[in-house]
Amino acid sequence: MTPKLKRSILYWLILGPFAVVALFPFAVMLSTALKPADEIFVFPPTWLPTRLAFENFVEMWSATGFGVALFNSLWISTAGTVLSLLVAIPAAYAMARLRWHGQGFYRQFLLVTQMLSPIVLVIGIFRLMAAMGLVDSQWALVLGYAAFNLAFATWMMSSYFKTIPKEIEEAAWIDGATRLQSLVRVFLPMALPALAVTGIFTFINCWNEFVLALTILRSNEKYPLTLQIFTLVGGAYKINWHHVMAATFAATVPVAVVFALMQRALVRGLSLGGVK
Amino acid sequence: MLDKTRTLPALLMILPSVALAFWIIGYPIYDVAHTSLHAVNRFGKVQDFAGLANFARLFEDPIFIGSLWRTILWTVTVVGGTILLSIPIAVMLNEDFHGRGVARVIVMLPWAISLAMTAIVWRWSLNGQYGMINATLFQLGILERPTEWLANFDTAFPIEIGIGILVSIPFTSTVLLGGLSSIPNDVYEAATIDGATGWQRFRFITLPLMKPFLQIAIVLNVINVFNSFPIIWVLTQGEPANSTDILVTYLYKLAFRYGKLDVAAAMSLIMFAILLVFTAAYIILAARSEEKGA
Numbered sequence: 313m314t315p316k317l318k319r320s321i322l323y324w325l326i327l328g329p330f331a332v333v334a335l336f337p338f339a340v341m342l343s344t345a346l347k348p349a350d351e352i353f354v355f356p357p358t359w360l361p362t363r364l365a366f367e368n369f370v371e372m373w374s375a376t377g378f379g380v381a382l383f384n385s386l387w388i389s390t391a392g393t394v395l396s397l398l399v400a401i402p403a404a405y406a407m408a409r410l411r412w413h414g415q416g417f418y419r420q421f422l423l424v425t426q427m428l429s430p431i432v433l434v435i436g437i438f439r440l441m442a443a444m445g446l447v448d449s450q451w452a453l454v455l456g457y458a459a460f461n462l463a464f465a466t467w468m469m470s471s472y473f474k475t476i477p478k479e480i481e482e483a484a485w486i487d488g489a490t491r492l493q494s495l496v497r498v499f500l501p502m503a504l505p506a507l508a509v510t511g512i513f514t515f516i517n518c519w520n521e522f523v524l525a526l527t528i529l530r531s532n533e534k535y536p537l538t539l540q541i542f543t544l545v546g547g548a549y550k551i552n553w554h555h556v557m558a559a560t561f562a563a564t565v566p567v568a569v570v571f572a573l574m575q576r577a578l579v580r581g582l583s584l585g586g587v588k
Numbered sequence: 589m590l591d592k593t594r595t596l597p598a599l600l601m602i603l604p605s606v607a608l609a610f611w612i613i614g615y616p617i618y619d620v621a622h623t624s625l626h627a628v629n630r631f632g633k634v635q636d637f638a639g640l641a642n643f644a645r646l647f648e649d650p651i652f653i654g655s656l657w658r659t660i661l662w663t664v665t666v667v668g669g670t671i672l673l674s675i676p677i678a679v680m681l682n683e684d685f686h687g688r689g690v691a692r693v694i695v696m697l698p699w700a701i702s703l704a705m706t707a708i709v710w711r712w713s714l715n716g717q718y719g720m721i722n723a724t725l726f727q728l729g730i731l732e733r734p735t736e737w738l739a740n741f742d743t744a745f746p747i748e749i750g751i752g753i754l755v756s757i758p759f760t761s762t763v764l765l766g767g768l769s770s771i772p773n774d775v776y777e778a779a780t781i782d783g784a785t786g787w788q789r790f791r792f793i794t795l796p797l798m799k800p801f802l803q804i805a806i807v808l809n810v811i812n813v814f815n816s817f818p819i820i821w822v823l824t825q826g827e828p829a830n831s832t833d834i835l836v837t838y839l840y841k842l843a844f845r846y847g848k849l850d851v852a853a854a855m856s857l858i859m860f861a862i863l864l865v866f867t868a869a870y871i872i873l874a875a876r877s878e879e880k881g882a
Contacts (some may be wrong), residue, residue, distance in 0.1 A: 314709050316684065316685060316686070317686070318685035318686065319684075320684070320685040322710055323680045323683075323685050323691070323818035324685075324687065324691075326786075327677070327678070327680065327691055327694075327695075330673070330677065330695070330757070331691070331694045331695075333698070333754055334694055334695065334697050334698050334754065335694065337698075337701065337706060337709040337710065338697070338712070339720075340709055340712065340713045340720050341709055344712065344720075344849065353717075353718050353783075354718070355717055355718065355734075356723060357717075357718045357719065357720060357722065357723035358723060359720065359723065359724075365820050390606050395755070398604075399604045399605045399608055400605060402600075402601035402602070402604065402605075403600060403601055403602045403604075403605040406597070406598040406601035410594045410597065410601075411593050411594065412593060412595040412597075412599070412640055413593070413595045413599035414595070414599075415598070418602055418606075418750045420871065421606070421609070423870075423871070424864070424867065425613050426811070427863045427864075427866070428613060428863065429810050429811075429815035431815055431817045431836045431839070431840070431857055431864065432776065432815060432836075432839075432860055433613065433616040433617060433620060433860075434839070434840065434856075435616075435619075435620055435849055435852055435853050435854065435856055436615065436616025436617060436618075436619035436620040436623075436853075436856070436859065437612065437616045438843075439616075439619055439632070440611075440619065442632075451814065453735055455608070455611075455612055456612055459608045459609055459611075459612040459613055460612075460613075462608065462609060466605065482877055495879065505660045516640070516699075519702065520703060520820075522702070522703065522704045522817065522863050523817050523818075523840075527844070529596055532865035534721065537702075538702045538704045538705060539704075541704070541708060541823065542704050542708065543707060545708055545711070545712075545822075550676050553712055555839075556712070557709070557712065560701070560705045560708060560709060560749060563702075563705065564663070564700060564701045564705065567700040567701070568697055568701075570700075571693070571696050571697070571699060571872070572693045572696075572773045573699045575692055575693060575696055578696075578762060579762055579765050579766045579769065580766065583765055588738075
């Protein structure tokens with residue numbers, strides 16, 4: 313046996329239990345989503361359905377209001393991410409490229425916003441939104457998500473910005489470009505990988521957020537996916553688990569594919585943004 | 589040219605972020621502090637100044653004290669378990685073996701499901717009659733009668749901790765993996781030539797070089813886990829009899845179920861203080877390691 317083969321067997325033996333637990337929810341989603349309705353509540357429960365009930369996915373779409381919730385999730389997360397990046401880019405640039413009074417103070421200010429999550433301030437946020445007439449408004453979520461992802465986005469991008477050589481911008485100025493021109497034409501294109509990784513993380517944070525959506529939104533047709541699916545299992549006397557699992561599966565697979573494809577970039581991005 | 593002090597342009601550049609944060613984070617901090625010192629009626633209207641009465645009521649409340657202890661238990665066990673498991677996982681994923689690409693994807697997968705949805709799937713899996721956990725344990729002959737896993741503290745809370753660890757591993761091992769891949773290979777080669785064993789290489793090269801990454805992973809995990817709401821809220825809502833409540837879930841109940849905004853605000857402030865102390869400790873730690881040149 314080659315050392316690599318030996319190592320592979322050993323590592324998979326160690327990773328095996330974790331892999332089983334990590335994949336377990338996916339197996340449950342799939343198993344339940346493909347069971348005909350009358351096989352959900354059968355005792356003792358079984359893993360395999362007698363036939364594959366693909367119609368669950370079709371029924372789920374209208375039964376759970378999936379389409380509307382998907383659209384809500386998409387637009388709220390996109391708007392939150394764009395706003396967060398728009399606000400964080402200049403801040404990250406100032407952190408990475410300029411020296412100024414109060415820089416250290418600003419760094420600590422970011423740290424404090426990073427450490428707070430919406431849940432700790434949920435009362436204050438709710439009262440703020442109530443005073444501004446933003447209860448049940450999706451814009452309240454967009455603004456909140458942008459604010460709570462700000463510190464992370466600024467950090468990630470400023471540490472990446474520092475790795476872009478200053479000389480490139482200076483060369484652009486010598487060629488007669490203004491600061492703004494050099495920023496938009498030269499600097500940002502080079503920083504694109506950082507914007508992409510930061511954008512993906514922010515988007516996923518918004519996509520998965522729960523507490524603010526639960527607190528602020530009132531009407532079902534405004535709910536994002538997470539909240540919509542939670543509502544289905546919230547207080548209902550009879551839960552249609554085959555629809556719920558079909559919905560969670562459909563909501564999860566696209567994100568899982570993005571993670572699988574981006575895995576290498578995410579490792580690099582996090583190690584850059586996290587520490588340096 | 590770039591290194592001149594440029595305070596004004598910098599202030600203009602950070603202005604939008606400061607404004608946004610002051611509005612949605614800063615104002616609520618002020619509002620929570622203000623509310624915590626006043627009585628609030630049932631309709632959410634702030635009334636008379638109450639001094640520290642709301643805080644006093646909290647410390648007489650056994651559920652609050654219980655939640656506080658459970659939050660410590662929850663944070664320590666979830667973060668501890670996550671770090672202990674993530675180190676070997678990251679070390680393995682950093683080495684060449686068959687199927688490493690697949691293993692990396694599997695390790696990251698729990699990250700792709702939102703916490704609330706993860707919790708929903710587990711709640712269904714743990715269903716006492718029809719859940720797949722019971723089904724599997726029946727088939728393996730481990731269990732004879734159906735078990736209501738979430739109906740009592742002794743099984744519910746450890747399960748919640750386990751799920752907390754499961755969902756924290758992807759982020760943590762990714763940060764650690766990023767750190768490991770930045771360690772140049774020749775350091776290990778030199779150590780091997782000098783006769784260092786595998787354990788010695790891990791103990792004297794990997795761990796010290798990983799220290800900043802471990803630090804950041806611990807800090808971010810403590811913050812995340814301390815603030816983590818969906819797992820417990822979806823699985824048990826802190827029940828039975830508040831026995832699985834942690835501070836965040838009890839806070840939410842106080843505010844939005846029992847309508848005690850004043851006491852809940854006091855609780856928010858206490859949590860804010862705990863997080864602040866922790867962050868300050870981190871800043872001091874980080875400053876010290878920077879002085880050492882680490």
